[in-house]
Amino acid sequence: xxxxxxxxxxxxxxxxxxxxxxxxxxxxxxxxxxxxxxxxxxxxxxxxxxxxxxxxxxxxxxxxxxxxxxxxxxxxxxxxxxxxxxxxxxxxxxxxxxxxxxxxxxxxxxxxxxxxxxxxxxxxxxxxxxxxxxxxxxxxxxxxxxxxxxxxxxxxxxxxxxxxxxxxxxxxxxxxxxxxxxxxxxxxxxxxxxxxxxxxxxxxxxxxxxxxxxxxxxxxxxxxxxxxxxxxxxxxxxxxxxxxxxxxxxxxxxxxxxxxxxxxxxxxxxxxxxxxxxxxxxxxxxx
Amino acid sequence: xxxxxxxxxxxxxxxxxxxxxxxxxxxxxxxxxxxxxxxxxxxxxxxxxxxxxxxxxxxxxxxxxxxxxxxxxxxxxxxxxxxxxxxxxxxxxxxxxxxxxxxxxxxxxxxxxxxxxxxxxxxxxxxxxxxxxxxxxxxxxxxxxxxxxxxxxxxxxxxxxxxxxxxxxxxxxxxxxxxxxxxxxxxxxxxxxxxxxxxxxxxxxxxxxxxxxxxxxxxxxxxxxxxxxxxxxxxxxxxxxxxxxxxxxxxxxxxxxxxxxxxxxxxxxxxxxxxxxxxxxxxxxxxxxxxxxxxxxxxxxxxxxxxxxxxxxxxxxxxxxxxxxxxxxxxxxxxxxxxxxxxxxxxxxxxxxxxxxxxxx
Numbered sequence: 001x002x003x004x005x006x007x008x009x010x011x012x013x014x015x016x017x018x019x020x021x022x023x024x025x026x027x028x029x030x031x032x033x034x035x036x037x038x039x040x041x042x043x044x045x046x047x048x049x050x051x052x053x054x055x056x057x058x059x060x061x062x063x064x065x066x067x068x069x070x071x072x073x074x075x076x077x078x079x080x081x082x083x084x085x086x087x088x089x090x091x092x093x094x095x096x097x098x099x100x101x102x103x104x105x106x107x108x109x110x111x112x113x114x115x116x117x118x119x120x121x122x123x124x125x126x127x128x129x130x131x132x133x134x135x136x137x138x139x140x141x142x143x144x145x146x147x148x149x150x151x152x153x154x155x156x157x158x159x160x161x162x163x164x165x166x167x168x169x170x171x172x173x174x175x176x177x178x179x180x181x182x183x184x185x186x187x188x189x190x191x192x193x194x195x196x197x198x199x200x201x202x203x204x205x206x207x208x209x210x211x212x213x214x215x216x217x218x219x220x221x222x223x224x225x226x227x228x229x230x231x232x233x234x235x236x237x238x239x240x241x242x243x244x245x246x247x248x249x250x251x252x253x254x255x256x257x258x259x260x261x262x263x264x265x266x267x268x269x270x271x272x273x274x275x276x277x278x279x280x281x282x283x284x285x286x287x
Numbered sequence: 288x289x290x291x292x293x294x295x296x297x298x299x300x301x302x303x304x305x306x307x308x309x310x311x312x313x314x315x316x317x318x319x320x321x322x323x324x325x326x327x328x329x330x331x332x333x334x335x336x337x338x339x340x341x342x343x344x345x346x347x348x349x350x351x352x353x354x355x356x357x358x359x360x361x362x363x364x365x366x367x368x369x370x371x372x373x374x375x376x377x378x379x380x381x382x383x384x385x386x387x388x389x390x391x392x393x394x395x396x397x398x399x400x401x402x403x404x405x406x407x408x409x410x411x412x413x414x415x416x417x418x419x420x421x422x423x424x425x426x427x428x429x430x431x432x433x434x435x436x437x438x439x440x441x442x443x444x445x446x447x448x449x450x451x452x453x454x455x456x457x458x459x460x461x462x463x464x465x466x467x468x469x470x471x472x473x474x475x476x477x478x479x480x481x482x483x484x485x486x487x488x489x490x491x492x493x494x495x496x497x498x499x500x501x502x503x504x505x506x507x508x509x510x511x512x513x514x515x516x517x518x519x520x521x522x523x524x525x526x527x528x529x530x531x532x533x534x535x536x537x538x539x540x541x542x543x544x545x546x547x548x549x550x551x552x553x554x555x556x557x558x559x560x561x562x563x564x565x566x567x568x569x570x571x572x573x574x575x576x577x578x579x580x581x582x583x584x585x586x587x588x589x590x591x592x593x594x595x596x597x598x599x600x601x602x603x604x605x606x607x608x609x610x611x612x613x614x615x616x617x618x619x620x621x622x623x624x625x626x627x628x629x630x631x632x633x634x635x636x637x638x639x640x641x642x643x644x645x646x647x648x
Contacts, residue, residue: 186386
């Protein structure tokens with residue numbers, strides 16, 4: 001049977017909607033389930049068959065983890081949060097500053113061994129983090145920086161730099177070289193040319209690199225779980241382990257802490273995403 | 288005073304010499320065009336004057352200062368780039384005023400000088416637009432505005448019209464010429480388009496392979512090309528050429544056996560037996576019944592292979608001495624392919640080039 005052009009169009013449109021819905025469900029349902037589970041009693045979380053529509057919503061798990069009684073399921077949330085925040089933002093800041101310098105250099109200058117260096121950076125990404133944990137543990141133990149915020153910042157800067165440089169390099173490559181040259185002829189020092197002209201145009205790249213770096217450090221578990229052990233340096237993902245004990249897992253508390261972890265990441269992404277609108281460079285050059 | 292002087296300027300990339308020690312004096316207020324095929328070093332030369340490329344050897348002076356080691360910002364030059372290089376995140380007014388803002392000029396002065404430049408170039412209605420919202424011609428004008436706002440000693444143009452369509456290019460060419468007459472600043476202009484060079488230049492510098500082939504006024508270069516390269520590069524259609532030998536009888540014997548009489552002047556300059564390339568421009572040949580080729584003319588019979596009517600004239604193509612020649616037919620009539628025609632060569636305007644050195648004799 002022939003399908004008319006108009007009905008095929010409608011079918012396609014519906015197909016797209018359904019496809020999007022399925023894809024988004026796959027991505028969102030686990031997250032939603034976590035949020036949901038953080039608000040309902042253990043009975044409902046663990047019931048079989050699963051209770052899809054919550055019948056009883058409360059803040060008990062949140063109250064418990066923020067309480068002062070470890071027997072109730074309290075964890076030092078505020079300490080973990082602080083550690084996570086300090087480690088993630090400091091490592092991001094450092095990675096961005098170095099990454100900007102590195103990315104700019106890769107995009108603009110010719111120097112000996114450039115391609116090899118770049119390849120080396122990329123190859124370093126192929127090593128799984130967990131494989132590094134034992135050697136790192138030994139080195140850190142010898143250096144005495146195990147279980148410190150400084151140690152974690154150091155490892156996250158190292159982990160994030162290759163990707164940060166790669167991403168920022170790509171954005172600076174999109175900014176035509178003539179713009180910086182025009183600025184220099186207009187009276188700028190190379191630094192002013194970078195700051196007034198090239199940086200504003202690559203800003204979206206720097207912002208995306210920052211988000212990626214922040215989220216990587218914020219969510220990283222494998223290395224942090226090996227290298228931190230006290231409340232003075234444990235991050236939120238490691239803190240989740242506090243809810244497992246020999247015989248039980250406190251799913252409700254774990255979900256509540258997970259929500260506390262997700263919120264700042266989401267907020268940051270919302271705040272920065274408006275800077276992610278690329279394409280500002282369009283129109284400056286060529287006719 | 289902004290005299291620009293280049294002395295034995297060399298540009299080297301590793302072992303490769305891109306510019307081979309060129310010398311050039313540019314007077315104050317002069318409009319000089321560097322022209323040549325791509326890869327001839329003209330853009331590199333311009334960028335060395337701007338300070339965007341280091342100078343490997345030699346001296347560049349702007350005014351009485353040696354600028355070899357000065358960064359671009361201290362040379363007081365303005366440059367218009369081929370792709371305009373407007374700052375995409377700034378509107379037209381900000382683009383125009385950027386250099387003054389960087390120089391920390393007072394706000395009033397910036398406003399006044401931006402308005403002045405906008406007035407000269409007719410940009411008043413576009414001040415709030417971003418470069419992305421402008422047409423090619425408008426962007427070009429903003430780029431020029433940005434250059435004049437600074438009151439530079441020298442304007443540098445790097446193929447500024449090559450991204451425009453043909454009509455706009457002609458229009459902007461006229462605007463650049465008018466602009467120069469208004470501001471009377473020294474201009475160094477790079478192009479590969481010889482018509483642009485001819486129409487704009489006070490003086491043309493023809494470059495090839497990192498060397499200067501000839502410097503002179505457009506008319507001088509057109510009528511007295513220094514060598515075969517210049518003769519072929521300048522002029523449209525290009526000069527017609529034929530191989531031959533100068534004979535004792537004060538003629539040039541062409542490859543097809545035809546002998547053309549040389550003028551007494553020319554015969555006196557070129558020794559008999561010299562292998563030459565004879566050149567004559569399409570304008571210096573006249574079809575029989577279509578004008579007068581002068582007293583020194585000589586008649587040749589040809590068979591037309593193609594004609595291109597242009598309205599006020601036609602270009603008639605034919606084969607001569609194994610090469611394709613083209614001749615202008617003034618006051619044209621329809622010419623059929625294969626038609627036999629008589630054409631008079633103005634021997635007074637024939638050029639002879641040494642076949643080996645390619646230098647004009």
